[in-house]
Amino acid sequence: MINMYQGGYSFSSSQSSIKDSKLPLISIITVVRNGEQYMQSCIDSVLTQSYPNIEHIILDGGSTDRTVEILKKNNDQIAFWQTEPDHGIYDAMNKAIQHCSGKWYMFLGVDDSLMGGFSELAQRLTCENTAYYGCVIYRGVPQYDGAVDRFKLVRSNICHQALFYPRVVFDEHKYDVAYKIAADNVLLLRLWKEKKIKFEYHELIVAVFNHTGISGYDWDRLFFKNRSKLIYEHLGALPYLYHLYLLFEEKANKKIMKRVNKVKKLMKRLN
Template identity: 40%
Template sequence: MRQGGSRTVQNQPLPLVSIIIATYNAATHLPGCLDSITAQAYPAIEVIIVDGGSTDDTIAVLQQYNAYINRWVSEPDKGIYDALNKGAGLATGKWLYFLGADDRLLTGFSAMAQQLKDEDTIYYGNTKAEGPLFTGEFSAYRLAKYCINHQSIFYPAKVFQKYQYSLKYRIYADYALNLQVWGDKSIKKQYVDIPVAWYNLTGFSAVANDDAFKHDKPQIIKKSMGWLMYLRFLYKRRKEQSRPGSNFY
């Protein structure tokens, strides 16, 4: 295992936000991602990078940005969500935020971080992309139908003391986790109309399939959100899938 990171977080009156990035052979995109973090006005940021044992120049990039990274590790892993689970375990912030190496923070990230007040609340905003994304406020029912973009969400640390990403789902483990936490009455959800990040629609999660999640999704909804939501979802899915060209799952 290789590891590094030399940045320390100074005492700040603002809550610490841990930005967690999973990388693998990301040397092309990672500098732009890290530059978008260092450009933020919000001062209380911790950067955690978990690399899956890259064979390109990713390690050289990490070493180049060492002064801006609190901790990075590089070792073989079981995929993106294994890396993100590791990152959550390394984070010391009161809030956890997950960013792709090919994504970019917008200035709205800092404005959003200023909104973080209640450690029993998930705060989420919007993301932008070169194509359509589901944005705006999500009810439990809307989430049952459609995935909220991962890069729009700030999780209180308590979420990852209770939940983890399931490695069974190689693409939609974040969706599975969000279904769980949206059904958890002890965790409130607050939408703030702020664009947080630029999302790369050509990334792995945007172009690959996750048949295991699609198969299990109804049962996750039933377990997390109850029978009424489960039956409502099944009715909606049956109706939508009867339409030609539907990709509703």
Template identity: 40%
Template sequence: MNTQLPLISIITVSYNVVNTIEETILSVINQDFDNYEYIIIDGGSKDGTLEIIKKYEDKITLWLSEPDKGIYDAMNKGVLLAKGEWVNFMNAGDLFANNISKLLNEALVDKNHDVIYGDVFIKKNGVLSLDKAREIYQLNYSLNFCHQSSFVRREILVKYPFSLNYKISSDYNLFLNLFIKGYNFHYIKSAISIFEYGGISSGTSKKYIKERFLILSNSHKGFKNKVWFNYKFVKMLLPFNRATILNFFKN
């Protein structure tokens, strides 16, 4: 076991995920180190999720189940309950791709790092494909890494909680504003998580596009920057979501 790592708070947010929560729990508790706490914030599941959580109570530091205002409200609750120096969100259905202590040992003890991020395996129709994090500059118009493949200092998340104004892109809002403020992002050249493709945040919905436009417009200073990075965002999406984008501007 590795006992040199600072305490890591791994937080899982769940709601009626009886088919996926157990695999996520096992991915966390089977890690190869003991310097972590595991917190589960459930939104009041009624489908059997709580029975699975209770099955592993001896491995879980803290869990609660109560109604919330959405995923980001639950994530903020988890941060306030956490005691670790670093926070990772491994939400229901997501998995660690590797034993993280081997990947992150040096990075986590470096006092200069504020956000640590790596690559992700995207799982689509049962097939895994590696999605490498892109250049950090691309944060100006796109989330260039998967949130599950990141670790953020808890003190930063306490100072800048996830905004509840965004229902599906508040994680991007956080990382973009941290980047603009000059926080240090450190890249680990390895896959950290496995993410199941799909859902409203996959870039195919009008709601996703609207939130991204709002985030870019609210975060960037100066008219030219607002226009330029919104243009870069549309240009990036256009080859994949042409119909959605065109429909968005028509209505």
């Protein structure tokens, strides 16, 4: 009998997520709270993938809407799901990782959806010390930014929804829950410094990244407070100097815009 707070075919039966023994199992992790509007479409985007070996792990943070009802309805299609209160997105992700059996981990927001590029890139996962990543569609536009280097990491992150992490990453690391929105960015910086994991770019659209999640309307104050320190410690002196230049440029542009706006207001009064 399935506990009302847990479910999924791996929890309730001997059904396996592995359909092709020659290919690695990929664990897709979705964390959610009150996501009834998107939950079914998120599940469906996983189910329609052509790549055969996928397990979908969903952790719900104690939803009060119909999210759990939707999870129960899809019980035979989800490897494992659980609902209980958590301490934020990354606490839930850390919990979800404990239920994963895959050789590769991928994180998909409830309001995001997988594209065909996911299955194509999944076929290319060969080196278990490499993190593979592709592109996403954001606000309706494909984001092709190419391979990252330490200078690109100063101004942007690898999109979480386009990144396949090998299991070894989470054998050694967890997300730092002190960072409420940017813990994936902090983990990436730490991995870059360690150099135990290589990063390999493929020009494939892996997912649609929706901007309705928390990162679309809020920002991680602790991350921006520590950003300069993190860049210096994990990327080195030259990227740090580049970061300082960008900060100076941003401040200068703001001052210029303030003066331009003052002139515009003055011209309106004179007219």
